[in-house]
Amino acid sequence: MIDIGLDILSWILLTLGGACVLIGGIGGLRLPNFYTRIHAASLTDTMATLLIFAGMMLQAGLSLPTLKLLAIMLFLLLTGPTATYALANAALLSGLKPDAETVTDNDKGHAG
Amino acid sequence: MYILVSIAILVTMVLALVRALLGPSVYDRVLAVNVFGTKTVLLLSVMAFLNGRPDFLDLALAYALINMVGILAVLVFFQSRSSAKERAESD
Amino acid sequence: MSLLNNKPGLQRGEASLPAVLLLLLVLAISWVLWSGLYKPLVLGLGAFSCVLSAYMGHRMGFFRHRALIDLLPRLPGYWWWLLREIVISSWEVAKLILKPSLPISPTVVALQAEVQGEVGQVILGNSITLSPGTVTLDLDQGQLLVHCLTSESAQALRDGEANRRAARLELG
Incomplete structure (x- = not known):
């Protein structure tokens, strides 16, 4: 009974992960400029990775593949933002202007 | 079910390739290649379960390492080139 | 130096x-x-x-x-909170992308990080990048420059929940 429940849960997670991957890909084509496309990429990089790896870990159960999956997922989630930051920062420094209004928030720092 | 997920990942890889070909700026292309790389890692992991061959997970980890270093290397290359161009223009 | x-x-x-x-x-x-x-x-x-x-x-x-x-024992709690944030903002971004009218309002927010240490600032910047809808563009001496997909997510960021959580991570 519990096995069936875990099976269904893992299929739900995998399906949602596949949907997230697809939506991110569509967003990468639809969104109008570079800085907004990063958001679509981060949808596939974060959420889809989490969902698909969680689904596969449920399928594998307590075994060596689960540990390996966990290690790969942690590695992707720790290095993904670093690569994205390097990319966004390189674009900013090269003079590609974000097409957006700017809000500054400097008066909120209450150092204490 | 793994088939469905791998088809979704493959479609997204094709969409990322289209963006890499269309992309107006260099950074759009690098972003698309980055997406392509991380989706390859996902596809390899799903393949490991689809075919019941857990050793594919080792390939996925190796590809994740290579992809990360590769993207950073490409970015350093473009950054040093664009700053060199700036220096040449200001002289 | x-x-x-x-x-x-x-x-x-x-x-x-x-x-x-x-x-x-x-x-x-x-x-x-x-x-x-x-x-x-x-x-x-x-x-x-x-x-x-x-x-x-x-x-x-x-x-x-x-x-x-020093902050290793407090990371799991922070990650649990971050996971909830990621799920919520992913849902928002996914809805946004699928709407035919594409109602985005990109905003750039300049933030001052409350957390003092370099490690805490990197964790804050990477958490902001990790959650869909917000991307850290620049991090220099505790000054963050964040690109948001909508003005609502920019407002949520300026309310400073992430900032406070990251600061608490270091102090305990």
Whole structure:
């Protein structure tokens, strides 16, 4: 009974992960400029990775593949933002202007 | 079910390739290649379960390492080139 | 250089032994996990690569960031909160992308990080990038520049929940 429940849960997670991957890909084509496309990429990089790896870990159960999956997922989630930051920062420094209004928030720092 | 997920990942890889070909700026292309790389890692992991061959997970980890270093290397290359161009223009 | 970085004990200091041992332990476990061979030659090669990696990390100044090992016990709670944030913002971004009218309102927010240490600031910047809908463009001396997909997510960021959580991560 519990096995069936875990099976269904893992299929739900995998399906949602596949949907997230697809939506991110569509967003990468639809969104109008570079800085907004990063958001679509981060949808596939974060959420889809989490969902698909969680689904596969449920399928594998307590075994060596689960540990390996966990290690790969942690590695992707720790290095993904670093690569994205390097990319966004390189674009900013090269003079590609974000097409957006700017809000500054400097008066909120209450150092204490 | 793994088939469905791998088809979704493959479609997204094709969409990322289209963006890499269309992309107006260099950074759009690098972003698309980055997406392509991380989706390859996902596809390899799903393949490991689809075919019941857990050793594919080792390939996925190796590809994740290579992809990360590769993207950073490409970015350093473009950054040093664009700053060199700036220096040449200001002289 | 030493005049600029004279915060005692926080960022720059001696390499801390517990951090070295922790890294060696993690490296050894991953080697044994991935190789699966227990011949003396293979294990010796593994020990050699672990020590070499730790030495290279030492040369890069990895162990001088003492803060990393101090905030390790509080990371799981932070990750649990971050996971909830990621799920909520992913749902928002997914809805946004699928709407035919594409109602985006890109906003750039300049934030002052409340957290003082370098490690905490990197964790804050990476968490902002990790959650869909917000991307850190620049991080310099605690000043963050964040690109948001909608003005609502920009407003949520300026309310400062992430900022407070990251600051609490360091203080305890």
